[in-house]
Amino acid sequence: MKIAVDAMGGDHAPEEILFGVARAFDKGFVRPDEVLLVGHPERLEPWYAKVPVLRECEFRAATEDVAMGDSPVKVLRKPLSSIMVAMAAVKSGVAGAFISAGSTGSCVAAAWRVLGPLARVDRPGIAITFEGAKGPITILDVGANIHATPEHLLQYGVMGELFSRNVLGIEKPRVALLNIGEEEEKGNKLVKSTRELFETAKFAFVGNVEGNQLLVGKADVVVCEGFVGNVVLKVFEGVGHYFHDAVKGPMQDPASQQSPLGQVVRKVTQKLDYAEYGGAPLLGVDGLVMIMHGRSDRRAMANALRVSAQFVKADVNRQIRAALDADGRADGAAS
């Protein structure tokens, strides 16, 4: 099963995307025959000359452009854009997954239209997994849906729990709601209504968590609406950068690097670096779509291929679909 790669998406496309694909080959994450490159032939040509191994990948031409500022639905009228061409390849079964660092909104809109929802899901959500103090913590939605209802958030809880259990291997994931206080009566209208639904859900709901508790491991899955989630994701990224920039100078000294402090600093910097995560899955669509950061570099791209290959193997969607079918209801409530 191939992984389709959007060679045109992202701030540093096609250069960093293509070098990232080559890096994934070098690292042994995937083989060239496992990648389907999608992009503008003429604009990719110069890079093919520089990275000849790319010629070993299957290729599909995409000649329409999607701008980062485009309204998300605009992509639906561009069947020859790299996003739409790649989605079609996933839909037809030529590819088993799609990775893009292009406009998140466009990817979500195209996935929803072309691949369609997984049975009983009303809105897709993007899940990001951080390495917390005690294990991986999945936060969703981080930006697919900024008009969430309590029902959407409940479905994110269900999907996030299944993802955590089936992909991350957490036996009995604890699901929490991101709020501005732990107490039941805290929060805005959306969170309060959602809490009532969560109380009736089948998953292990452990109550509210606050922003300062995300990394401590009080919950394995944290649900929030897409605006808040996107801000959280980017604050983590910003603090990571800030920290990275601060220690960069002293960390150039090999003695510092190898000191116990240097080793810890390197580990923390890595944990807060989004490029290590290699993209975030769009849960709730009938196909595997990985959304990458717009500023992704070759390292992020290579990691996205590594993670996607794992996801293809784990067959996440089949598991989610099976669990939703077994539950009988998409909202995870006892039926």
Place this chain on the structure above:
Amino acid sequence: MKIAVDAMGGDHAPEEILFGVARAFDKGFVRPDEVLLVGHPERLEPWYAKVPVLRECEFRAATEDVAMGDSPVKVLRKPLSSIMVAMAAVKSGVAGAFISAGSTGSCVAAAWRVLGPLARVDRPGIAITFEGAKGPITILDVGANIHATPEHLLQYGVMGELFSRNVLGIEKPRVALLNIGEEEEKGNKLVKSTRELFETAKFAFVGNVEGNQLLVGKADVVVCEGFVGNVVLKVFEGVGHYFHDAVKGPMQDPASQQSPLGQVVRKVTQKLDYAEYGGAPLLGVDGLVMIMHGRSDRRAMANALRVSAQFVKADVNRQIRAALDADGRADGAAS
């Protein structure tokens, strides 16, 4: 002018509050005759015996309790709570400022009712100031108002700008809106409507910033609604803790501590430590109210006294009121 201190508010009250006050004396931040302690006489008595210098402070008795889980308006029916007694002292002019680590909601409700709004302000907002890569960055609202309208956010922009200019000394503060993309068309309904208002404001509006740009200095004042702002504040706190815990072990070695890397690590840890900030001013009420973190320790308390003393000297509210009067309109729009 005295500063009223809520000796009963916070997770570690009264112990950490009282030791914090004593620490502020030791550090020379304030003198005992500049502090008005407010609390339950019997419950404070054992601590007075341990920290005799506290007897030199003026004291007001408060015998009703406010619980962290209480509905914010409940405090208004408890005139003998430490929050209400202290607010009355500010209202009457006995104290020039009030500091509390108690329930934020209760402090906001009491301040709004007892002190009243500053002329033309519809809702108060809590402003937190972080040390960014290029200077201080003020974010508001971080939790006073989770039902914000575009008009409220505009007033936060006006007050934040005045705070940044008059208290932090930034000559021409750049004001931005926290959003999930830099592009004009990005964001939820609240942010989009607010952006339209910001375009007509008198302050220097520099557009949207994302969560990863908060610390880089693209703007001096960042406006958001209280739910998002509170999550951001706590994510910073959480990452700070995470980082602090990670480096704690290696940083115990004096050689590591004194190495160039150790010095940078110490600086970054401090910057992300909320205890260094000593509380956040509640802007928009007719009196100086400093809100502290519920988990505040003695160090945070001492710093809150230091910062409050500076604020009293700077007479922030007089400056905000004068600026609002000069503007002729509270929304800062050209009149």
